[in-house]
Amino acid sequence: MxxxxxxxxxxxxxxxxxxxxxxxxxxxxxxxxxxxxxxxxxxxxxxxxxxxxxxxxxxxxxxxxxxxxxxxxxxxxxxxxxxxxxASHPNYHAYFAAKPRLEAVLGDFLGEALNQTPAAWRAGPGATAIESEVLAWLADFIGYPRGVGRWPGGVVVGGGHLANLCALKLARDRALGPEIQERGLHGAPPVAVYMSREGHFSIPRALDTLGHGRAALRSVEVDERGRLRPEALAAAIAADRAQGVVPLAIVAIAGTSGSGAIDPLAEIAEIAARERVWFHVDGAAGAAMAGLPACADAFSGIAGADSLTIDPCKWLFVPYGIGVLLVRDGESLLRAFPSSSHYWEELGEPDLYAMGPYGSRQVRTLGLWLLFRRLGAQGLRGLLGELLRLTSVLADRVEAAPELELLHRPELAVCAFRARVRGASAEANNRLNAELQRRLLEEGIAYVTNLDWRGTTYLRVGVNNYALCQGDIDRLVDGVISLSARIAGTAGPPDSRE
Ligand SMILES: Cc1ncc(COP(=O)(O)O)c(C=O)c1O
The missing domain is CATH 1.20.1650 (PLP-dependent transferase-like)
Known part of the structure; x- marks a missing residue:
């Protein structure tokens, strides 16, 4: 051996x-x-x-x-x-991780067993073609324009973090000019990126990585549901311009990781167009829902984005390790990552390594291709629609239970609510929900996470599993009600009143 x-x-x-x-x-x-x-x-x-x-x-x-x-x-x-x-358990409701579909697992396995890479045409022409097709299908599926020209309108990376980083790199190159790639930031003007207070931490991380620093992030006010306020955005841009700060990008969130809030994309698109600022939509989880009739209003404006992040490993049921950045102009990616290789000959073939931050990499799109082909867009929409329906059933059950309180009606497949003992102090109820989260997991009832919303602790339930049924929702709600009664009953009298 x-x-x-x-x-x-x-x-x-x-x-x-x-x-x-x-x-x-x-x-x-x-x-x-x-x-x-x-x-x-x-x-x-x-x-x-x-x-x-x-x-x-x-x-x-x-x-x-x-x-x-x-x-x-x-x-x-x-x-x-x-x-x-x-993550395959019917009451696994943490984060956005889904039970992966087996077609997707099979496709990924195939790519690995044959060791194909879409980095260079010569190292995997079929894999490269499939990747390009998947990028176009993804755009079609969510109502985003397919890329124009010969190159795919996007790049496949390892997750949402890297997709967001690439988006800010494109925005930076456009705002400061391509010379920045040679010269670096020395002597460059101060810049700013605008995002709601509920936005994802990958954006400040990207600003640090790109050398602009986290202080370049402007955290814009949100409404009572956690959606960016367009008037606050416009005011922040005006204040920066008056100080000589260059607006680099506006990042709208289409599905916050906490409560699933979707920023008003159409209004933000208008501001971005008026101000001539790069418009990026971080739809890591939420964008998968954009093509559903029920979500059409919330996502209108998505097509106006210069770039968009979508993580198929969230609500498209493929395994971890794939994030996608879609762009209107695929050649902007070529310009952002100029490269020539001494080991892959320049033969005028579509070598996708030239469009992003990777050299060789796994092909992660065979699984997604197989999933699209096996279920069809209709089938996939059916699964996503069912997630939304079950989330709504969950919200109904919470509203009907006097001992529970809904944060607000969910827009996407994520629902936040809390158990509430009437007459107990705000702190005692916060402690109750923190303990509930821990004990629900310990006792094997459900894996949910906590959401801190303006100082109040909620249980956050991601409805991620394509194999979920109504009985699972009932079991979750019944489990929360009976466990919270047990905890509140044994926790002694509340120390003060809410
Ligand atoms: C809105 C949003 N953006 C970006 C990310 C980062 O994605 P990843 O963990 O794949 O890097 C997440 C993760 O949940 C997210 O919810």
Whole structure:
């Protein structure tokens, strides 16, 4: 095992042995995954035993000796079993992570097993073509214009953070001119980026990474639902211009990570056009819903964006590790990441490494392609519509329960509410909801997160799972009501009144 074959006969025998070992291991992986996904309720929502923590704190020594694949795999599956976050569980409602569709898993597996990369046409022409097609389909699916010209209207990256970083790079190059790529920031004017107070932390991170500093972010006031106030945006831009600050970009959020709020995109698009400022929409999670009739009003204006972030690994049910930046003008990406390689010949072929920050990379779009093809846009819209319907059912149930309080009617598939003991102090109710979050998980009832909304603690429920049904929503609500009664009943009298 592991020794280099010396003849073609030896190579064939070694290849056959490797394949046989792989096929047996694959069957074991299939069974493991089948159990985890098929009866997810039999697995804890979250487990990380002491052995897993110790392994993180003190990684074991480099193994010198070979091990049969069966044994190595057994050890690996053991670690995953002892440290596991069950995103396929019907009451996993954390973040935006979804149970991945198996078509998507299969496509990703295929790309990896064949080791194709869309970085260069010569290293994966099929993968490159599929990637370009997926970018066009994504744009069609959400009502964003397909890129013009020969190059795809977007770039595939590892997640929403990097997509947002690329967007700000494009905006920066346009506002300060392409010379900035050579000269750097020395002598450049101060700049500002505008985003609602509810926007995502990847934007200040990107400003730091690009060298402008986090102080370049203007956190714009929001309304009672957490949506950016256009008049406050216009005022902030005017104040900066008066001081000689160059507005770099306006970032609108289409689905905040907290409550799912969607900024008024059409009004923001107008301001951006009037001010000639780059308009970026961060729709990492929310943009997937943009093509649904129920969301048409909220997303009107999306087509006016210069760039848009969408993370298919959120509400498009593909595994982690794919974010997409769509742009109106694909060539702007070529200009933003000028490159020539000494190892990939310049043959006039579409080498996608020239359009983004990566060199070689995994092809992460085969899975998404297979998903679009298998379900069709109609089928995908059907799944997303069902998430919205179940979120609405959840909100109805919360409104009907006297011991619960809804933050506001959800627009997307995320719903925030809290348990509330009447007469208890604001602090006591905050503590109750923090403890509820922890105990819901500990007792295996549900994995929800906390949302701090203007000093009040809520439970935030992401309705992410395409296999969810109404009984799961009922179980969640009933679980919250009975657990909060138990906690409030044992917590002693409230210390002061709300
Ligand atoms: C609005 C928004 N933008 C950006 C991101 C960052 O995405 P990622 O974690 O894929 O980098 C998130 C993540 O949840 C998000 O909700």
């Amino acid at each position: 592991g020794s280099t074959p010396r003849t073609s006969g030896e190579r064939e025998r070694a290849g056959a042995a490797e394949w046989a070992e792989f096929a047996a291991a694959l069957a074991e992986v299939r069974d493991f995954v089948g159990d985890a996904r098929g009866r997810p309720e039999l697995r804890p929502l979250f487990v990380a035993d002491g052995g897993v923590s110790a392994r993180f704190d003190r990684p074991s020594p480099l193994p010198e000796a070979a091990l049969p694949l069966k044994d190595a795999l057994g050890e690996l599956l053991g670690v995953l079993e002892a440290g596991y976050c069950n």
